[in-house]
Amino acid sequence: MKYDVFLFDLDDTLFDFGETEKRAFAYTFESNGFLNGLKDYRASYKTISKVLWDDLEQGRITLTELKTERFKRLFMQHGLEMDAEVFGQTYLKNLGKEVHLIGGVTEMLSSLTGSKLAILTNGFKDVQLARIGGSVLKNSFEAIITSEEAGYQKPQAEIFEYTFNKLQLTNKSRVLMIGDSLSSDIQGGNNFGIDTCWFNPQQEINSTTAIPTYEIQNWSEFNFIGESGWTRIGEKSL
Template identity: 65%
Template sequence: MKYDVLIFDLDDTLLDFGMTEQNAFRLLFEEYGLPNGLNDYLGTYKAISKILWDDLENGRTTLSELKVERFKRLFIELALEIDPVIFGQKYIENLGKEVHMIEGVEEMFASLKDFRIALLTNGFKDAQHNRVNGSALKNLFEIIITSEETGFQKPQKEIFAYAFEKLQISDPARVLMIGDSLTSDIQGGNNFGIDTCWFNPTRKLNKTDIQPTFEIHTWNKLAEILKKQPITVNA
């Protein structure tokens, strides 16, 4: 192993998306005169959203369709007369204002002085860039790539090919993909032939046939893995 390029996922890897989602929803429902909306509707929304994000990973929908469809289905089920297009756009704007760093991330990045670092996220460009720029992650990444920009999403090979082109690298042995999602980050890295590191802080059981190269539960373990391998930094 001679990794010198580290590609990170963002949501629930570096930033806490659960907290981001809750705050974005709470403020938006309050704006619409539904102060109990978070408690009343979030569970239903998450069930709908999970189906659509699974569809996205499997190529059955697009990000632009998902942006509206999740709220369209929610409001139909709840019999709420709210425009899903406007609501969806406001929700994305709210997401971009929420920054909640996962424990150990800042210390982990402080130890990665000898690596090229990139971000590869299945998400909306404006929200993801705003969250990064509003956090201690600002200026850490050589490049930030979102699925909205590329038209592809993890685990599709095309988004990894896009990242390799932008980073001007061709050797997969130089790259380690790091993220919390087996079906997105780890499967995507495996599909593209690069090593992977599953960030699994809650120690979930892997009930799939997707196998990461490494599994870590705290961020200090990543530094330990990287210290054990010789580093050859190339342009």
């Protein structure tokens, strides 16, 4: 096998974050007396959240600031009189209760017996630990590394350096980063000089400067039959 170590992103790579977010968002608004919160505010929230997560990747905001700022902006936009900090804390607790695996994940991970597996995520530490701990994946990873813990976030090379030190890795050629985000997972791998696999189920067009080594649309394409089983982008298939 070409790789010994596999670093996985979590949201929208192994877990369906869209479903997780939808349910947690609805429950949090419902607990505050807004039964139509999902319908009335989610579209605005997603727009605000995307801007702030992009800011996080670029180092313009911290994860702690993001936790409250997204709801401050949402409530201001819609004229809602609520405490954004308290609401944000409740929302994170609800996120941690939601476990929705993407199809094929358990089978894919079971094929990696003997390899070193780790999570590398920009998400909130307590939320990610709760979700993994409440899933069938709870014993699958040697380490769960968050940007909160590392003090850096993908795509910064420093979070990969932190990961290598924690896992006692030295050979970059034997490590593969897998994730759905071109701007954080793939660009991060590029920045650090390791191979990457872009999980792209929506078959989006790559119009960025990030260059994945491989691209797959589903987990059944992610095979491990030795070096001959891996095909780089530009060749026929993975």
